[in-house]
Structures are given as structure tokens and as C-alpha cells.
Amino acid sequence: MYFSKKNNFYHGIMFHHFHDDKLHKSSQGSINKDNFYNIIKFIGKKNILDANIFFEKLKDNKLKDNEVCFTFDDAIKSQIDVALPVLEDLKIKSFFFIYTSLFEGKPDYLEVYRHFRMNYFNSVNEFYNYFYKVLDKDLKLFFQNNYQKIKAFKIKNPFYSIEDIKFRFVRNFFLTNDQYEKVMLSMFKEKKINPNSLIKQILFEKKDILTLDNLGHLIGLHSHEHNTFFEKLNFDQQKNSYEKCLSILSNILSKPKNEIKCMSHPCGSYNDDTLEILKDLGVELGFKHLMTVEPEKGMKKINNSFLEIAREDHTNIIKKII
Numbered sequence: 001m002y003f004s005k006k007n008n009f010y011h012g013i014m015f016h017h018f019h020d021d022k023l024h025k026s027s028q029g030s031i032n033k034d035n036f037y038n039i040i041k042f043i044g045k046k047n048i049l050d051a052n053i054f055f056e057k058l059k060d061n062k063l064k065d066n067e068v069c070f071t072f073d074d075a076i077k078s079q080i081d082v083a084l085p086v087l088e089d090l091k092i093k094s095f096f097f098i099y100t101s102l103f104e105g106k107p108d109y110l111e112v113y114r115h116f117r118m119n120y121f122n123s124v125n126e127f128y129n130y131f132y133k134v135l136d137k138d139l140k141l142f143f144q145n146n147y148q149k150i151k152a153f154k155i156k157n158p159f160y161s162i163e164d165i166k167f168r169f170v171r172n173f174f175l176t177n178d179q180y181e182k183v184m185l186s187m188f189k190e191k192k193i194n195p196n197s198l199i200k201q202i203l204f205e206k207k208d209i210l211t212l213d214n215l216g217h218l219i220g221l222h223s224h225e226h227n228t229f230f231e232k233l234n235f236d237q238q239k240n241s242y243e244k245c246l247s248i249l250s251n252i253l254s255k256p257k258n259e260i261k262c263m264s265h266p267c268g269s270y271n272d273d274t275l276e277i278l279k280d281l282g283v284e285l286g287f288k289h290l291m292t293v294e295p296e297k298g299m300k301k302i303n304n305s306f307l308e309i310a311r312e313d314h315t316n317i318i319k320k321i322i
């Protein structure tokens with residue numbers, strides 16, 4: 001039984017990575033086609049609304065507590081190759097949230113790096129060790145100072161191991177983007193891999209967006225450059241990012257901008273500025289990353305506003321099934 005006292009409110013189910021026996025290797029948090037079918041069965045097909053129905057019911061204030069929808073973030077190719085055939089088989093129309101720097105030849109290397117660390121090492125911990133070796137910095141004090149925060153993060157995001165979280169803290173807080181990139185690129189070099197050669201295999205092409213749109217799935221915004229800490233950007237930077245994302249998607253889809261009305265917050269990161277910008281752009285539905293109320297964001301209740309709809313991560317659901 002999927003629904004319990006803890007999740008008895010309408011929300012989205014958040015999917016990221018899928019694997020198969022061919023192009024897409026199994027990686028942290030990824031699921032295969034059979035897992036996906038099982039998740040759908042576990043939630044109950046009748047409780048999963050098509051994206052456009054979920055959207056309409058939200059606007060009309062008619063969503064029931066046991067109604068969910070499916071959402072896919074980050075324009076990850078395995079969603080097209082593995083998840084889409086299942087969605088089409090069961091006729092479930094979903095949301096796909098796309099960041100757009102990808103289509104300007106500047107993909108978020110986060111995915112390329114992820115692919116690298118999951119595919120070119122025997123284990124992810126082997127990657128972490130190699131990374132720390134190349135970085136060559138004393139991190140003892142940093143980990144000590146962040147002990148409480150790391151613990152709190154683990155409670156909020158139980159699907160990450162402590163090693164995963166420590167790595168993310170080093171990447172996000174200890175290093176600047178440039179420093180992180182430098183370490184990663186020297187690792188690529190040592191393994192003799194060109195990161196750009198991996199992109200087509202890992203991320204959407206424009207034609208994938210058109211395919212989804214033609215099939216009746218809903219395409220939405222996910223910012224332009226997928227900044228991990230979007231809320232740290234100032235008002236104008238945030239505004240530029242969403243305006244750019246909107247205009248690129250409307251171009252690809254050959255649709256007026258006011259037909260794109262949904263979004264998800266990259267890495268669940270937003271603040272009051274973000275919400276104001278999105279409202280001004282005519283966005284009418286936004287998803288966050290967590291199933292909890294985040295008082296630090298000014299939230300007073302779950303599904304606090306139409307731009308703060310809760311989502312459950314698929315990795316948490318799969319754990320309940322297995």
C-alpha cells in the first residue's frame with residue numbers, strides 16, 4: 001500500500017534515472033523497466049492522473065488526497081529510452097521538466113560527471129576516493145564543522161549514503177564550480193575520455209522534446225542552467241534564467257510562451273523572488289523536491305502554494321517495494 005498517514009495528500013512522483021541492459025548502465029538510484037511497472041502497480045494505476053488532468057484539477061481545487069502525477073526532471077535520455085515505452089504502454093501522460101542550457105551547447109555537466117562516476121569505476125566509493133586524491137586537500141575540519149548539517153541532510157534525503165552526502169557537501173560548499181570542474185576534467189583526462197562525446201548518449205536532443213509533446217506529455221521549465229543553488233542567485237539572474245528557459249522551450253515547441261505553464265525547481269531550490277518571477281511569467285504549477293514542509297522557505301503547510309507542490313522521489317518508493 002503506497003498511501004499512508006505520511007503522504008496522504010496530492011503530490012507528484014519524481015523520476016530521474018533509468019537503466020536497461022544496453023546503453024544505460026545501472027547507477028545510483030536508477031530503476032529498470034520492471035521496477036517502473038512495479039512502482040505503478042504499487043501506487044495503483046487509478047491514483048495516477050495524466051499530467052493535464054492533474055493540472056486542471058489543481059486549478060479547480062479538485063485534487064483528491066490520493067491523487068498523484070508523474071514528473072521527470074533534467075532531460076535525461078534514459079527517460080526516453082526506458083520510461084517512455086512504459087508510459088505509452090499504460091497510457092500515462094506525464095510532466096517533463098527541461099533545463100535549456102543543454103541546447104546551447106552548455107549542458108549541465110552534473111549528468112556527464114554522474115555518468116562518469118557510475119560507469120568508469122568499480123564502485124561509487126572508488127570514485128570518491130580517487131576524487132579526494134586528485135583534489136589533494138585536507139577535508140577533516142570541513143567534515144567536522146558540517147557534521148550536524150550532513151546528519152540533517154541524511155534524514156531529509158535517506159536515499160543518499162553518508163559518503164554520497166559528504167561528496168556533495170565538498171562539491172557544493174567546499175569547492176567553487178571552477179575548482180570542481182578542474183578536478184573532474186583532470187580525472188577525465190587520466191581516464192582518456194572526452195566528456196563532450198558522452199552527451200548525446202546521456203541527455204535529450206531537441207527531437208526528444210517534440211516526441212514527448214506530440215504524444216501529449218507536458219513540457220515544463222527547469223531553469224536555464226540548472227544551478228544547484230538557484231536561491232543564491234539574485235532577482236535578475238533568476239529572472240534571466242527562467243525567461244531564457246521559457247523562450248528556448250517555446251522556440252523548440254513552436255508554441256507561444258503562454259502555453260508553457262508548469263515547472264519544477266532545480267534541486268528543489270527557490271525563494272520568494274523565484275515564486276514572484278514564475279507568477280509574472282504566467283506559470284501556474286510548480287513542483288518542489290521534498291514531501292515535507294520547509295519552514296525556512298516560508299512554507300506553512302504541505303502544498304503551500306501552486307508553485308510548491310510536494311514530490312516523492314522514486315528511490316524512496318522502490319525501497320518500500322523491495
Ligand SMILES: [Zn+2]
Binds near residue numbers: 073074222226265266
Ligand atoms: Zn533537476
